[in-house]
Amino acid sequence: MSVDLSNEDIQPAYDSIIRGSQNNWLLLKYATRDKLYLCGLGVGGVIELRNNLDPEDVFFGFVREDDTKGRRSHYALVTFVPEVVSGVRRARALVHSRAVGSLFKAHEATVQFSSISQVTSENVRRKLNLENLPHDTSGTNVAEQAISKRYTEDTLPTPTSAERATPISPISPTGRPPIQQSQQRAESPPQQMAPSRMQTPPPKSPRRGSSDRPSSATVPDAPPPTPPKPTSPRLKTRPGLPPITTQPTPIAPQLQNHPEVRAPARRVTSESQAPRFPTERMMSPNVVVTPRSISSSANLRSPPPEPTDDDPGVQRRRREFLRSFTRQVELENLKAEEEAAQIARIERERRQKEELMAEQLKKEQEEAERKQRRAEKARREQERREAEERERIEMEKMKAEERQRRLLAARRAEERRTIVRRKSEIAQLQEQERRALKLEAQRAFMTQIKKQFIPSPGTTGVILDGYVTMQVYESGVWKRRYFELTPASIRFYKSETDRGGPLSEVLMKDVGSLKEWNEGYEELETIAHSFALCFKDDRRPWLFFADTAANKVSR
Incomplete structure (x- = not known):
């Protein structure tokens, strides 16, 4: 399942990006099933890279992002696999992205996208951990924004008309009024702080954009709120019964900051102890808290006396609240466990799906290799048969030519034999005639000899x-x-x-x-x-x- 990255344009484009040239992105695309080529190179960043994507094809990109101060360049490997592609192509792209990453060794993170709308510079910078780098806040303190946001999110429920007169406790660094501080104030004797003893916080230094901010950002020289009147631990009982001393109900650590648990600590005993709040109040040297429903012109009144800790209704509500909160926590824990199990199941199914896809891809690749081997074997067999057929045709042609030559030679030999035979016959005829003549002559000679040999009557001498x-x-x-x-x-x-x-x-x-x-x-x-x-x-x-x-x- 290897990928061919031998295209001669890929390496120069990658070198131009990491060497700090104007080019800051490149894009690779499949030329064939296992071969990539350079299909895009530019200077427009992620936006220009996104404009060159096809929503129905697989791409591999390499992009450079600079931090806000431009001191360092960061590189990301982009993998674009749309949802419309098949599982086999998805698994192949997953394997090939590792090969591309091994070629583009300068990348610090790999970003995978399945939709063109996801391909944004913010997502790439978030993957590179560049979204938390310092940037221009237009004069607003980052800590102030974070604490103010947390205060707004974690604030108490909307107070009633009686609770609006209750002084607001200073928020802790966690964004919630500390209960321990309220308890200490409740146990300490009441002190009337004179306005002359109030230390005015130092004025804030002007920041960029401070002229455009509203006047509420300034800290007024207002006295701090008077702590609430302590509550006696000894409760009133019916006549004839001894006084009952109660201990405060222990509060779970996770419930200490809950508004229902903090409520008993926020009490004002008299109208003299309820100061008039300005529009804004400085809670710390760097944090400004603006109450929701407090007006500088409102007439603050003392709230009605709150029930004591030993009130059965308070205890019942507290127990009910604790039970409901415990059930809620258990439900949230159960929900978190179910979500974790679901996430694990989804991850397990995803891994199983990837394994199945990889196995399917492997089987398809093996099947393709087997088909290729069979095709190669069939091709070699066809070539062998064609070679044998050509050889057979050549042999038949040679045999036919040889037969023609033999027939021609035989015909010529037959002609020669015919000529020789005719000559021989002629010679034989001539010889027969000659022999016949000779025989005739010999017969005549023998006849003459015989006649000579026949002795004449009375002959006795030599014949x-x-x-x-x-x-x-x-x-x-x-x-x-x-x-x-x-x-x-x-x-x-x-x-x-x-x-x-x-x-x-x-x-x-x-x-x-x-x-x-x-x-x-x-x-x-x-x-x-x-x-x-x-x-x-x-x-x-x-x-x-x-x-x-x-x-x-x-x-």
Whole structure:
């Protein structure tokens, strides 16, 4: 839940405020969900900052306030979270305000607002404890104002016509007439103070604005009031009963200043003891008290005698008052406890709400992170599938191209094979024709040979002779021999000159036939002028070739 404060305009604006320049406020706003930027900077203070707020958006501000004497500057962090924003944004703003506060380290207090009407300089100064600093009072003494206000708030109920003649006791620093002083006066003997012994208080020094104040602010030289006549502790009883001495009823400390309890101490015994009061009377050297209903021209009369402390009605009223006051105190205490419990409950609910909001925000953030991870995973999966699809398409394209190349190569090879086959067929045809011609020639030659080999009746000499290379099938070696063909046999000699005895002889009656290489003797195909001599029995044929074709028929 971190916030991005890397905007380049934020830090210079903050430095310009804390260094004492004319700028005294800045304002931050959300650019995105977790990024802030500087949206305002000025010299008009809180008022100008307020004019730049949007009642439906979240803002963070930093403002400078000076004391009345301008001796020191004070800084406050302002958080504006309107009520209309959701709980998630509120919790996020609460977390992000801490990050903003850690950046603006000069702030002395944090002020949170939920409405634009709350954004005032007085609230900011109150948060900075600047409202109690000395300021111009236009000539009025601060202590006098405070005591006069307290006297007005804590004064007795509106006196009756009889009570208006009662002298007013000097107020204590707490703003209430002290009961102990009244009791001391009641116990002391009455003294008639002469006007000549009255010490006139020193005149007040003129203050600023004193000429504009009414004349009642001056202290008249009036004598102090005569203390009331003491009341005897011994009360009158019925005839025939002994006198009863009573002790004053103890008064609780919290009730000593109550008007119902103070009432018995304010008594005047005679008209001579009731002085005439001026319009204003100095109660202390610094405090002026103006009675409500006392006129300088009024004729003061003695009040009627008040009931004594032992009067059953007084005691009953006092007990009733104490009971009612005790009940009131108990009710106030109960109410205070209920208010404290309610405040604690509200605070507990607020903390629980903040915890729930923070937990909800955390869950939403975790859910957003999970969604982001799922989206990232889906994106990577989609990219992987797209890459595989592209690779598959490339492979298919390459395979198609390879098939095209193979088909083209096969077609070309087939064309070449067709050409070669045609050439081969042509060559075969030519070879067949050549072989046919050769075979025909050989057949004609063999026919001629056979005709020559057939001996004529009565022939006994050599029919044909010459050199021939022969291979007896069993030996596998070619040997050159000189032969003589006679009607009865074929004799083979080592040479024409060495004809002492034949090396081998084949009888004509054992000769089966003469065959060419294409009649089952392919090994003789490459040998020119070759032929095979086959026998009638189981002997293997003999192979021959002559030097020239003419040697086969010439001697």
